[in-house]
Amino acid sequence: MSNIREIAKKAGVSVTTVSRVMNDHPYVKEEKRARVLHAMKELKYTRNIQAVHLAKGYSNMLGIVLPTIDHSYFSRLVTGIAEKAQSHGMHFALFQTGYDPIKEKEALMSLKERRVDGLIFCSNALSDRDILNWQESGPIIFCHPTPCENCSTVSIAHDQAFKEGLHHLASSGHQRIAIVLARIEGANSQSRIQAYQDMMKSLGQDIDEKWIIEGKLTLFDGKQLFSEWQEMKNRPTALFITNDDVSAGFLLEAQRHAIKAGELPAILGFQNDYLSEALGISSIDIPLKRMGQEAFDLFDRAIKGEAPEKRMLPFRLIERTTTVFKNNR
Numbered sequence: 001m002s003n004i005r006e007i008a009k010k011a012g013v014s015v016t017t018v019s020r021v022m023n024d025h026p027y028v029k030e031e032k033r034a035r036v037l038h039a040m041k042e043l044k045y046t047r048n049i050q051a052v053h054l055a056k057g058y059s060n061m062l063g064i065v066l067p068t069i070d071h072s073y074f075s076r077l078v079t080g081i082a083e084k085a086q087s088h089g090m091h092f093a094l095f096q097t098g099y100d101p102i103k104e105k106e107a108l109m110s111l112k113e114r115r116v117d118g119l120i121f122c123s124n125a126l127s128d129r130d131i132l133n134w135q136e137s138g139p140i141i142f143c144h145p146t147p148c149e150n151c152s153t154v155s156i157a158h159d160q161a162f163k164e165g166l167h168h169l170a171s172s173g174h175q176r177i178a179i180v181l182a183r184i185e186g187a188n189s190q191s192r193i194q195a196y197q198d199m200m201k202s203l204g205q206d207i208d209e210k211w212i213i214e215g216k217l218t219l220f221d222g223k224q225l226f227s228e229w230q231e232m233k234n235r236p237t238a239l240f241i242t243n244d245d246v247s248a249g250f251l252l253e254a255q256r257h258a259i260k261a262g263e264l265p266a267i268l269g270f271q272n273d274y275l276s277e278a279l280g281i282s283s284i285d286i287p288l289k290r291m292g293q294e295a296f297d298l299f300d301r302a303i304k305g306e307a308p309e310k311r312m313l314p315f316r317l318i319e320r321t322t323t324v325f326k327n328n329r
Helices: 004-011 015-022 030-042 049-056 072-087 101-112 128-132 158-171 187-202 219-231 244-256 274-279 288-303
Strands: 061-066 091-096 118-121 140-142 152-155 177-180 238-241 266-271 282-285 310-312 316-318
Touching (some): 004 030, 072 244, 072 288, 101 118, 118 288, 128 140, 140 288, 152 288, 158 177, 158 187, 158 238, 158 316, 219 238, 238 244, 244 274
Parallel strands (some): 061 091, 061 118, 118 140, 152 310, 177 238, 266 282
Antiparallel strands (some): 282 316
């Protein structure tokens, strides 16, 4: 690999002149610039862009922190971020954590060590406040609401969306309603559980402890959920499931067992991805790709020194066949 001194020697100019040409400095004679460029071509010189960026104080790399890439919720978020990053000529690195706090701290250390210029957290196990203790190292963007001040977030109003879904099921005549979560930890899950408890209290309905179900994230989890529902003595007549992969897994397993529509619980999902549309699953629509795009925009604004901002995107409930079944109540 040719270095700057070899280029200067071949072009018959100083090292300073070569450096100015490489950095597009305006005060270089065109004849000297041409000689340097010709020498670089003959010596097949390739700039170490990473070294250039670090010398200027940035890496041109954005870190995206997420529990898994193998899920439509997070892949659609990443698609939105990636498209905006590429349009800005910026690279990105994925930190797949599996909700492991140690791996999340490794991503934060990358920010401190300037290997990335900022981080977008799609979801996290560490508390928002713990994460924001690292904010002096660079911008940190959350893809969920947080009460923490002086940070940028983009999301939907999860508590309002969850309440609307519960009201929809209740207004359809359901009182035995179960909620299905990926995990109980986290601010979103806690606000959903509180909204659920408030709704059931308003209906005068005691909550069966088996109606708050956690650990469901994938199609396979949906298959397991169907088996668990079948084994319940006090079966809920409606399931509010917080992601559509699980909803799809449940419905497909029910179809495999040839369960008739009238014997199934109503199913309301949360995400409205392609599977839910194909299978006719009612769902809360979230503009995930746009959320990713907005997250990058917030990062870009933060890099430019602009003030933190909290953005709320719209959601809507889309009713399909799974909430208009003639259920046994």
